[in-house]
Amino acid sequence: MRQKKIMAAITSAIDHLENSMKALVKKDEPEVAGSVWKAAADLEYALFLFSLAQQEESERSSWKMESPLKQAEVGPILVSAQDLLKEAKSSIDVGELWEAYKKTWMARGHLLMVWKRLTKG
Numbered sequence: 001m002r003q004k005k006i007m008a009a010i011t012s013a014i015d016h017l018e019n020s021m022k023a024l025v026k027k028d029e030p031e032v033a034g035s036v037w038k039a040a041a042d043l044e045y046a047l048f049l050f051s052l053a054q055q056e057e058s059e060r061s062s063w064k065m066e067s068p069l070k071q072a073e074v075g076p077i078l079v080s081a082q083d084l085l086k087e088a089k090s091s092i093d094v095g096e097l098w099e100a101y102k103k104t105w106m107a108r109g110h111l112l113m114v115w116k117r118l119t120k121g
Helices: 002-025 029-053 074-093 097-118
Strands: none
Touching: 002 029, 002 074, 002 097, 029 074, 029 097, 074 097
16 A cells, blocks of 8 residues: 555646656746746645655665756756656555665655756746
């Protein structure tokens, strides 16, 4: 049951990221920000559910500290986050919850970075 909820949250986040990229092309910043916000909320929920399932794993992992996209543009960061979430879904499908958790966590970091850029102005 928990896996279905995680899958639904990740799928919803992917859909919101798709909407944000469409809005970015249209230069509709409020819509980009709104969609990124909704995707981030979905990821927070998914990560909460993952944390319930993965409590025994170490919280201090090197992949949580990585941030290779610091200077990238918003569009590529959104695409990267969406790709990570698609990989997370694939990991869930084959029962690799820890790998899915990692990918979801990294996608969350990407969305936080986008949110900071969108709200700087």
